[in-house]
Amino acid sequence: MFIIWYITIREFLIISDDVLFVKNGHRGARAAVWENFKDNPLFDISTEHPTTYYEDMQRAIFCLCPLGWAPWSPRLVEAVIFGCIPVIIADDIVLPFADAIPWEDIGVFVDEKDVPYLDTILTSIPPEVILRKQRLLANPSMKQAMLFPQPAQPGDAFHQVLNGLARKLPHDRSVYLRPGEKLLNWTAGPVADLKPW
Numbered sequence: 001m002f003i004i005w006y007i008t009i010r011e012f013l014i015i016s017d018d019v020l021f022v023k024n025g026h027r028g029a030r031a032a033v034w035e036n037f038k039d040n041p042l043f044d045i046s047t048e049h050p051t052t053y054y055e056d057m058q059r060a061i062f063c064l065c066p067l068g069w070a071p072w073s074p075r076l077v078e079a080v081i082f083g084c085i086p087v088i089i090a091d092d093i094v095l096p097f098a099d100a101i102p103w104e105d106i107g108v109f110v111d112e113k114d115v116p117y118l119d120t121i122l123t124s125i126p127p128e129v130i131l132r133k134q135r136l137l138a139n140p141s142m143k144q145a146m147l148f149p150q151p152a153q154p155g156d157a158f159h160q161v162l163n164g165l166a167r168k169l170p171h172d173r174s175v176y177l178r179p180g181e182k183l184l185n186w187t188a189g190p191v192a193d194l195k196p197w
Helices: 009-016 029-037 053-059 074-081 112-123 127-137 140-146 157-168
Strands: 003-006 043-046 062-066 085-089
Touching (some): 029 043, 029 062, 053 074, 062 074, 074 085, 085 112, 085 127, 140 157
Parallel strands (some): 003 043, 003 062, 062 085
8 A cells, every 4th residue: 555545524525515625716635635546546545434544554655644624634643653654735734743753854745736746746756765754753752752641751742742832931041942852851940930830
């Protein structure tokens, strides 16, 4: 299996509705993917959600993550967790946890206007680039940064959220996460910053 995208019935109904998927005079990314690739043998696109969904994601090379109702998709998280290269089709998306997830290195970004050329774009990626992305996705810290284990662990999604929130607080610059650092020292900084949460 080369490329996978399973859509829910709700999403299919949305794709079928021209009114909901018009953006700047053009139909949206999901509708374009469906219309252009539903019968393409390289793509496993279905309105069914099989019981083998996660196994299929693990076997696929690319997982499509097109823009939906919101500027995010659970498929983005699922792709990273299952080691499938996310194909991000969402112009102007702000991706989560950029300190821990090197999105440019693990993903493929396709402009919404280029969806009709998706098969050409993906098949032209050299095998060594695909292998490099897969190796990065195999790093346990990638999965850890996207999950919320109980109890929380350093580097998990809970800590990524805290790091993001900490950047928004008015701290001295010495307290912020520095390039290359994965964890913020929550006890660093002026004593006045240490407030009970």
